Every structure is written in C-alpha cells, then in structure tokens.
Amino acid sequence: MxxxxxxxxxxxxxxxxxxxxxxxxxxxxxxxxxxxxxxPSAMAGETNRLLGLAAELKAPQTQDAARELDxxxxxxxxxxxxxxxxxxxxxxxxxVGLAGWQVAVRTDGAHGKARIEEIDTTRVxxxxxxxxxxxxxxxxxxxxNGHQTTLGRGGSDTSAVAMAAALGAQECLIFTDVDGVxxxxxxxxxxxxxxxxxxxEEMLEMASLGSKVLQIRSVEFAGKYRVRTRVLSSLTDPDIxxxxxxxxxxxxxxxxxxxxEDAVVSGIAFSRDEAKITLTRVPDTPGVAFRILGPVAEAxxxxxxxIQNQSIDGTTxxxxxxHRNEYDKxxxxxxxxxxxxxxxxxxxxxxxxxxxxxxxxGMRSHVGIASLMFKTLSEEGxxxxxxxxxxxxxxxxxxxxxxxxxxxxxxxxxxxxxxSA
Amino acid sequence: MxxxxxxxxxxxxxxxxxxxxxxxxxxxxxxxxxxxxxxPSAMAGETNRLLGLAAELKAPQTQDAARELDxxxxxxxxxxxxxxxxxxxxxxxxxVGLAGWQVAVRTDGAHGKARIEEIDTTRVxxxxxxxxxxxxxxxxxxxxNGHQTTLGRGGSDTSAVAMAAALGAQECLIFTDVDGVxxxxxxxxxxxxxxxxxxxEEMLEMASLGSKVLQIRSVEFAGKYRVRTRVLSSLTDPDIxxxxxxxxxxxxxxxxxxxxEDAVVSGIAFSRDEAKITLTRVPDTPGVAFRILGPVAEAxxxxxxxIQNQSIDGTTxxxxxxHRNEYDKxxxxxxxxxxxxxxxxxxxxxxxxxxxxxxxxGMRSHVGIASLMFKTLSEEGxxxxxxxxxxxxxxxxxxxxxxxxxxxxxxxxxxxxxxSA
Numbered sequence: 108m109x110x111x112x113x114x115x116x117x118x119x120x121x122x123x124x125x126x127x128x129x130x131x132x133x134x135x136x137x138x139x140x141x142x143x144x145x146x147p148s149a150m151a152g153e154t155n156r157l158l159g160l161a162a163e164l165k166a167p168q169t170q171d172a173a174r175e176l177d178x179x180x181x182x183x184x185x186x187x188x189x190x191x192x193x194x195x196x197x198x199x200x201x202x203v204g205l206a207g208w209q210v211a212v213r214t215d216g217a218h219g220k221a222r223i224e225e226i227d228t229t230r231v232x233x234x235x236x237x238x239x240x241x242x243x244x245x246x247x248x249x250x251x252n253g254h255q256t257t258l259g260r261g262g263s264d265t266s267a268v269a270m271a272a273a274l275g276a277q278e279c280l281i282f283t284d285v286d287g288v289x290x291x292x293x294x295x296x297x298x299x300x301x302x303x304x305x306x307x308e309e310m311l312e313m314a315s316l317g318s319k320v321l322q323i324r325s326v327e328f329a330g331k332y333r334v335r336t337r338v339l340s341s342l343t344d345p346d347i348x349x350x351x352x353x354x355x356x357x358x359x360x361x362x363x364x365x366x367x368e369d370a371v372v373s374g375i376a377f378s379r380d381e382a383k384i385t386l387t388r389v390p391d392t393p394g395v396a397f398r399i400l401g402p403v404a405e406a407x408x409x410x411x412x413x414i415q416n417q418s419i420d421g422t423t424x425x426x427x428x429x430h431r432n433e434y435d436k437x438x439x440x441x442x443x444x445x446x447x448x449x450x451x452x453x454x455x456x457x458x459x460x461x462x463x464x465x466x467x468x469g470m471r472s473h474v475g476i477a478s479l480m481f482k483t484l485s486e487e488g489x490x491x492x493x494x495x496x497x498x499x500x501x502x503x504x505x506x507x508x509x510x511x512x513x514x515x516x517x518x519x520x521x522x523x524x525x526x527s528a
Numbered sequence: 529m530x531x532x533x534x535x536x537x538x539x540x541x542x543x544x545x546x547x548x549x550x551x552x553x554x555x556x557x558x559x560x561x562x563x564x565x566x567x568p569s570a571m572a573g574e575t576n577r578l579l580g581l582a583a584e585l586k587a588p589q590t591q592d593a594a595r596e597l598d599x600x601x602x603x604x605x606x607x608x609x610x611x612x613x614x615x616x617x618x619x620x621x622x623x624v625g626l627a628g629w630q631v632a633v634r635t636d637g638a639h640g641k642a643r644i645e646e647i648d649t650t651r652v653x654x655x656x657x658x659x660x661x662x663x664x665x666x667x668x669x670x671x672x673n674g675h676q677t678t679l680g681r682g683g684s685d686t687s688a689v690a691m692a693a694a695l696g697a698q699e700c701l702i703f704t705d706v707d708g709v710x711x712x713x714x715x716x717x718x719x720x721x722x723x724x725x726x727x728x729e730e731m732l733e734m735a736s737l738g739s740k741v742l743q744i745r746s747v748e749f750a751g752k753y754r755v756r757t758r759v760l761s762s763l764t765d766p767d768i769x770x771x772x773x774x775x776x777x778x779x780x781x782x783x784x785x786x787x788x789e790d791a792v793v794s795g796i797a798f799s800r801d802e803a804k805i806t807l808t809r810v811p812d813t814p815g816v817a818f819r820i821l822g823p824v825a826e827a828x829x830x831x832x833x834x835i836q837n838q839s840i841d842g843t844t845x846x847x848x849x850x851h852r853n854e855y856d857k858x859x860x861x862x863x864x865x866x867x868x869x870x871x872x873x874x875x876x877x878x879x880x881x882x883x884x885x886x887x888x889x890g891m892r893s894h895v896g897i898a899s900l901m902f903k904t905l906s907e908e909g910x911x912x913x914x915x916x917x918x919x920x921x922x923x924x925x926x927x928x929x930x931x932x933x934x935x936x937x938x939x940x941x942x943x944x945x946x947x948s949a
Contacts, residue, residue, distance in 0.1 A: 161610065
C-alpha cells in the first residue's frame with residue numbers, strides 16, 4: 108500500500124483514554140496495509156504548564172534562555188510519543204518512538220521559532236521496513252550546535268507536513284477537533300459549509316486571515332513541497348470505515364480543477380485581532396515609508412495591511428494595521444521620535460476594527476468580485492475604512508461591531524451556503 | 529581553582545523556589561572560582577507521575593515497551609536541567625543544559641536499568657572552558673541503538689559520580705535531604721552521630737544494608753574510579769560560607785587513615801525488608817544449592833544471605849533471605865517443583881525478621897567484634913536466627929520486634945555515640 112503521515116493535536120492527545128483512541132485509529136490504518144508515521148502534539152495544557160514553570164524563574168530573555176526553554180518545552184511531545192507508542196503496543200501493533208533529534212530533523216538555530224532545514228529519513232525508513240509504526244515528536248528538531256529547537260506554537264502541523272514531504276508520503280492527515288475547513292466560521296454563520304477541497308493558496312489566505320485550523324507555516328510547506336494535506340476530525344469513532352475517513356475533512360491541494368475555478372469565492376475569512384494607525388499629512392518624499400515602518404520592524408512588531416494613497420498638496424495619509432496586542436507599543440513608538448523625524452501631522456488610531464476578506468482561487472479569472480463585495484457591504488450600511496487586495500483575496504477593514512453582519516451578508520451574497528463542489 | 533560536580537535530588541529540585549536555592553548554592557561555588565558541573569534529578573514526584581500515566585496504557589512488558597518508558601521517564605530530568613539553567617542565568621551566571629544523549633553518556637541497551645559504559649567529555653569541557661556552569665540530566669544516557677536509556681531508581685547519584693570520574697573532578701558533592709551518613713538511623717537511636725568520613729567499602733555495606741543515602745551503584749562507581757564523594761545537606765542556607773560547606777556532611781574516601789582504623793566499627797545498619805526461608809532435611813549432595821537457588825534466580829528473585837551448615841546424617845538445613853515483597857512468590861516456587869525435585873523435608877518461612885549489621889573497616893585488624901556483638905544481643909535476650917559475615921561487616925537475622933532494641937544496644941556497646949574522629 109502507501110505511506111501516510113498522521114498528525115494529532117493536543118486535545119486529541121489530552122488523556123490516556125484519548126491516546127487509546129488515537130492508537131485505535133492509527134492501528135486501523137496500519138492493519139489496512141499502510142505504512143504509518145504519526146506526529147503527536149504534547150498533551151493539551153502541557154506546553155503551557157512547562158513554560159509557566161520556566162517563566163517563574165524570570166531569566167533574562169537571551170538566546171541562552173531561549174535554548175533552555177526549548178529543552179524544557181520539547182519534553183511535552185516526547186512524553187506523548189512514548190505514550191502513543193505504548194498504546195499501540197498494547198493493541199498489538201509494533202511501534203517505535205523517536206524524538207526530533209533522533210530522526211534527525213535538522214533546523215536552524217533560532218530557538219523558539221526554528222525552521223526545518225533538512226530531515227534525514229534513513230532511520231524512519233528502517234523502522235517502517237521492519238513493519239513498525241513510527242511515532243515522531245512534533246514541534247521540534249535539532250539545531251546546528253546540537254541543541255534541541257522548537258518551531259513555535261502549532262509547529263507540529265509543520266513537522267507533520269515536512270515529514271510527509273521528506274518521506275514522499277501519499278498524504279498527510281491532520282487530525283484535529285474540527286472536521287475540516289469551512290466557508291467561514293460556523294459560530295458566526297450557521298449555514299457555513301465544509302469545503303471538500305481547497306487550494307493551498309486559498310488555505311494560505313484563510314490561515315493567515317484568522318481561520319486557525321492550521322499553522323500557516325505548515326501550509327507554506329505543503330505548497331512548497333506539494334504535499335497532499337487533509338484536515339479531518341479526530342472526534343469521530345476511531346473505527347469508522349477507512350474508505351469513509353479517507354474522503355472526509357478538507358483536502359488542501361495544488362491541483363486546481365474546474366469545479367474549484369467555478370466556485371470563484373471559497374470562503375469568508377475574518378480577524379478581530381487588528382488595530383489600525385494612520386499618520387496624517389505625511390510629506391510625500393522618497394523613503395518616508397521606510398522611516399515610518401523601519402522603527403516598527405526593529406521593535407519586532409508585525410505589520411499586516413499597509414495603505415498609502417495618492418498625495419494631495421505634497422502630503423499623504425499613511426495607514427497600516429498591527430496586532431491589537433501591539434497597538435499601544437506602536438502608537439508610543441510613532442508619537443515619539445518617528446513623528447518628529449518625518450514632520451507628520453496627527454496620529455489617529457483605532458482598535459475597534461476588524462478585517463473581513465473574501466478568498467478564492469477563481470477570483471483570478473473572474474471580474475466583479477470586488478464590486479459585489481463593496482455593494483453587499485454598502486447595502487448593509489457598513490462603511491469600508493481600508494481596502495487591500497491580492498491575487499486571490501480582497502480584504503476590507505470595517506468597524507468591528509459590524510463583523511458578524513458583514514460575514515453573514517458576504518457568505519450569502521457569494522452563494523457559499525448552497526451545497527456544491 | 530578546581531572542578532566540582534554537584535548532584536541535587538528530587539526534593540531539592542521540588543519547586544521553583546527550591547530550584548532558585550539550588551542555583552544560589554551553585555552560583556556561590558562558581559563565583560569562588562570553581563568549574564561546576566551539576567546533575568539534578570527530576571522534580572519530586574515527576575518520575576512517578578510520568579510512569580503512572582504510562583502504566584495506565586497496560587502495554588505488554590517487552591523490551592519495546594521498556595524503551596518507550598525510558599523515553600517518557602527521561603523527560604523529568606530534562607525539565608529540571610532546563611529550569612536550573614534558567615535559574616542560574618537569572619542570577620547572572622552563564623549556564624548551559626545538556627541531556628545525557630548530548631554529552632554523550634553512553635550506556636548499554638538495558639532499558640530501565642542501563643549501565644554507563646563511556647562518557648565523552650569533549651562537549652562538557654568546551655562549555656566549562658567558555659566559563660559556563662554545565663547542567664547535565666542525571667539518571668539517563670544513550671544506548672547502542674541511539675535510544676535514550678535510564679539507569680534505574682536513584683540513578684542520578686551514579687550519573688554524578690560517573691561524570692566526576694570522567695572529568696577527573698576534585699570532588700563529587702551529593703546534596704540531599706540528610707546532612708551525611710550516620711552511625712545508624714537517628715530515628716531509631718537519638719544519639720546517632722554523623723560520620724565525617726567513611727571508606728567506600730563501608731559505605732557499600734551501609735548502602736546495601738538499608739541506609740538509603742546513596743544508590744549502591746554510585747558507591748561502587750566511586751570505589752572503582754576512586755572518586756572523592758561527599759554526601760551533604762541541601763537544606764542549609766544556600767549562602768553559608770563555602771569553606772564550611774566544603775567540610776560538612778560525610779566524605780566517602782578510599783584513603784584510610786589511622787583514625788578510621790581505630791574506630792573499628794563505623795556504624796550499625798539494618799533492614800526490615802527481608803524474609804527468610806529454610807528448607808529442612810536437604811540431602812547433602814553436590815549441586816543441591818544450585819538446584820534450590822537456580823529456579824529462584826531464573827524467576828528474577830534476588831537472594832541476600834545464604835546459609836548452609838555442616839550436614840548431620842547426610843542432610844542439612846538450607847536457609848536464605850529474600851526481599852519481603854518476593855516472599856510469597858519464592859515460597860510457592862519452592863513448595864512446588866523444587867522441593868519434590870531435591871527430596872527435601874518441610875519448608876519453613878518467616879517474614880517477621882530483620883537484619884542488623886555492624887560495619888567497619890577497622891574490623892579487619894581487630895578481633896572480638898563478633899563476640900561483642902553476640903554478647904550484647906544475648907544480654908538483651910535477643911535470639912540470633914542467622915549469621916553472615918564479610919571482611920568488614922557482621923550481619924545477624926533476628927525477630928523484627930527486637931530491631932530498635934538491638935540497634936540501640938549495639939550502637940552503645942561499640943561506643944558510637946561518643947564524639948570522635
């Protein structure tokens with residue numbers, strides 16, 4: 108048969124009973140003749156518990172401290188791997204656990220946010236050939252100096268996809284507590300519909316826009332190495348027929364088919380985590396954008412949307428959005444040295460905003476998406492504060508009190524509630 | 529200055545506050561100019577918690593399962609190492625944590641009870657030269673197949689002594705929750721006195737006879753590699769003067785001095801964990817001892833004392849002691865096949881016994897120790913059931929209701945309560 112990578116999140120690994128269910132599900136795939144590699148996360152809450160202990164020590168936030176935090180945090184997945192291996196053995200399935208450093212999963216040395224550079228598959232393949240299920244710690248690897256590294260929150264998704272790429276797996280199954288990717292958040296729009304397929308470009312936009320199904324870097328990885336990745340539920344009966352399970356959830360694919368082109372818009376994404384800042388009467392001179400955003404980047408603040416309009420009378424208004432948690436910090440930074448330096452006017456900020464986006468690969472070959480979006484919002488009396496577009500998405504910033512209204516109206520306007528695909 | 533290895537037990541590492549105290553103590557030694565390597569245990573209770581989780585999975589007890597248990601259990605020390613390194617950094621002391629596999633501490637492949645075979649000191653020495661305190665996981669290493677191994681309960685003592693041996697450390701300081709080795713258990717004899725020095729042979733007898741200060745294999749290691757090892761308290765003020773701390777506790781040494789020779793008896797050890805079994809009317813033929821104890825060894829039951837007396841009329845009584853937990857199992861084994869096989873008479877067992885021993889290197893050059901011991905017990909009306917001797921100890925088995933009485937009487941008879949040395 109073929110090689111399949113499974114990934115299970117912290118909730119799925121959250122208790123001994125649940126680990127037993129994961130083992131049953133894995134055993135079912137193994138007994139059906141597949142080679143199986145499993146990447147489990149730490150048990151729910153464990154990483155927070157460990158990092159909480161470490162935080163109490165109040166060590167200075169140096170590279171040395173980041174290295175030790177990785178050593179501590181990496182243990183959560185190691186325990187999960189050992190427990191899942193025992194659970195499989197208890198069900199009569201030969202299994203072996205490997206930590207990232209044993210594989211080895213080689214990363215750069217950026218502790219706490221390392222990137223995978225290379226995976227040696229020799230050892231994994233040996234165990235697979237010997238008929239074992241191979242269970243590998245997610246979220247971690249080994250850096251150039253032989254210290255353990257971690258990939259950042261949600262990194263186990265990336266570990267699984269990277270492992271699937273390195274091993275040439277047929278598919279990477281990301282088992283999670285939702286049953287797939289939806290046209291929008293079902294808590295906001297009850298008619299939201301699960302997408303059986305989505306392109307990785309669309310998934311990238313959906314993930315980065317606040318659909319927290321997959322870590323965004325895992326989607327980038329899936330796209331770069333063309334890994335067929337499926338998001339599906341770990342909450343179903345572990346013994347459901349394998350044919351049914353293999354078709355469930357949402358497949359993230361790079362093979363665009365006609366049905367997907369026809370869909371035009373795949374989903375409505377949104378985020379409440381944003382805040383906007385506008386510098387007024389900015390002199391329209393070369394380099395001014397850098398003089399504004401350079402200091403922001405240096406302070407390690409991520410900027411999302413950036414908008415600068417045509418200048419009138421030699422000045423322009425310059426707006427951008429940041430994560431709401433960084434709003435005060437950014438404002439303080441600009442109101443100090445930056446504003447004086449560039450000779451801008453007032454600085455206006457607003458935290459009560461949200462971002463709503465329509466996403467769809469079909470947009471590339473269809474006109475009129477933007478105008479339908481703007482018309483729909485206008486009919487609901489919603490004022491658009493900022494607009495930003497990419498090849499496959501259109502995002503608008505609006506007052507956050509209109510978020511649900513906007514998402515519902517757009518979901519309906521683009522016909523996403525109808526059964527299709 | 530010189531290189532010192534510190535080892536801290538699970539109680540000393542039991543909370544963030546205590547880890548802070550350990551860091552203060554280590555920092556004091558580092559600031560005094562010593563190179564310091566620290567081997568911490570897992571936080572108290574952590575290894576039990578982890579193994580308890582694993583036990584719930586009820587995997588068959590195979591080598592494969594033992595390997596996964598080691599992977600799980602090894603994480604406890606890894607967390608301790610990371611936390612202690614952060615605690616030192618918080619106090620301004622450069623520190624780096626290393627897991628056993630990183631050092632590497634190479635062991636055989638006996639998961640759960642591995643033995644250290646070789647320690648590569650290259651990496652540790654590099655960090656020491658760079659001015660860092662090096663913190664190394666106790667209790668674990670890496671086996672021939674690249675899997676993590678653990679050394680068994682109390683293995684961190686052995687890790688520390690082995691590390692001291694490999695690095696040629698001046699001294700290995702085992703910080704624990706007692707302040708040294710006593711002439712006997714102070715809970716039984718209030719006049720018990722701390723021994724400032726003890727030879728490793730004596731310590732070996734004391735450790736194997738139930739003074740649970742140090743894991744016995746660590747003492748063997750100290751003897752084999754002639755590592756000066758000191759047992760001292762981790763409960764003192766971490767800032768006590770270093771000169772005072774360096775002379776505290778009990779030094780386990782291989783340099784016997786005259787004072788030690790004069791002491792004759794160093795301490796009274798005892799154990800309540802024993803049970804005795806006697807096979808009566810055993811035919812006195814060659815190979816009979818093996819035919820009795822062979823099946824016992826095959827069942828993985830450790831035998832302690834073995835006594836066979838001169839035969840009368842071609843038969844003899846054959847007695848031995850086992851751990852009390854193995855009593856029922858051993859009895860069942862003998863009453864079945866073994867007894868019929870050798871044609872012995874009744875089998876008599878007794879769990880209500882204890883073993884009391886006098887231990888002393890000076891015994892080698894003094895006569896009359898045994899007779900003073902037997903006289904003392906006789907004066908208290910205590911019947912001796914079994915006797916066993918080695919070069920530096922005499923052990924007797926008595927009714928366990930007399931344990932405290934015997935220990936107190938012997939402690940007094942050998943003058944151990946007086947200040948000396």
